[in-house]
Amino acid sequence: GAVVSQHPSWVICKSGTSVKIECRSLDFQATTMFWYRQFPKQSLMLMATSNEGSKATYEQGVEKDKFLINHASLTLSTLTVTSAHPEDSSFYICSARDGRGFGLSDTQYFGPGTRLTVL
Amino acid sequence: GESVGLHLPTLSVQEGDNSIINCAYSNSASDYFIWYKQESGKGPQFIIDIRSNMDKRQGQRVTVLLNKTVKHLSLQIAATQPGDSAVYFCAEKMSFGNEKLTFGTGTRLTIIP
Numbered sequence: 001g002a003v004v005s006q007h008p009s010w011v012i013c014k015s016g017t018s019v020k021i022e023c024r025s026l027d028f029q030a031t032t033m034f035w036y037r038q039f040p041k042q043s044l045m046l047m048a049t050s051n052e053g054s055k056a057t058y059e060q061g062v063e064k065d066k067f068l069i070n071h072a073s074l075t076l077s078t079l080t081v082t083s084a085h086p087e088d089s090s091f092y093i094c095s096a097r098d099g100r101g102f103g104l105s106d107t108q109y110f111g112p113g114t115r116l117t118v119l
Numbered sequence: 120g121e122s123v124g125l126h127l128p129t130l131s132v133q134e135g136d137n138s139i140i141n142c143a144y145s146n147s148a149s150d151y152f153i154w155y156k157q158e159s160g161k162g163p164q165f166i167i168d169i170r171s172n173m174d175k176r177q178g179q180r181v182t183v184l185l186n187k188t189v190k191h192l193s194l195q196i197a198a199t200q201p202g203d204s205a206v207y208f209c210a211e212k213m214s215f216g217n218e219k220l221t222f223g224t225g226t227r228l229t230i231i232p
Contacts, residue, residue, distance in 0.1 A: 006162075032218055043208060043222045044163070093162045097218060107153070108220060110162035 003027055004096050006111035013084055014119055020080045021114045023094030029074040030096035034108065038091040050077045084118045091115055131229045132199050140226045142192040142209035149211040154183060154194045158205045204230045
């Protein structure tokens with residue numbers, strides 16, 4: 001159990017275009033999902049916390065108008081990188097918190113990541 | 120500021136030997152710690168977790184030790200295998216109910232055949 005998927009696994013786009021990345025919890029309901037960005041040989045950096053049915057909470061320094069997050073259901077959150085530029089090229093990873101039980105309520109399960117390359 | 124850091128960025132271990140990956144944290148209010156394994160091009164994979172009311176927890180071939188006195192966390196992997204080669208991250212949560220995880224810088228473990 002506790003499987004998280006992401007789509008697409010990789011995407012190449014031209015500068016100025018927008019890219020949407022989907023994150024799904026396949027076998028559990030995720031009231032909270034998280035979006036991270038990871039540059040090569042670096043750790044994960046939290047971008048935003050996404051709660052189902054409400055606005056996302058962005059970390060300091062993350063532009064909410066550039067990185068649009070929608071969490072429309074308990075199993076799906078989307079991240080849209082608007083007007084992408086080469087510096088947005090990175091590995092984007094989502095995670096979901098399994099809220100089924102107290103013992104699992106703190107655990108975050110991660111998706112496989114999406115490699116974004118902006119030309 | 121508060122941080123979670125690792126002592127060594129790289130670690131090489133002979134196949135079959137045991138490995139120990141260390142992590143230091145600075146916030147005494149942290150009460151939940153997790154170890155993740157990340158293979159190249161993949162998302163982090165949950166390995167084991169521990170709460171601050173425990174000092175040791177064991178899983179399959181892995182053991183996590185927590186020393187709250189010196190704010191130190193370690194991951195022990197027994198009888199290492201080539202598939203254990205990856206980057207290992209420790210992560211912490213500051214308080215129950217605060218959803219955010221803070222990740223350490225990561226240690227690359229290489230198993231030598």
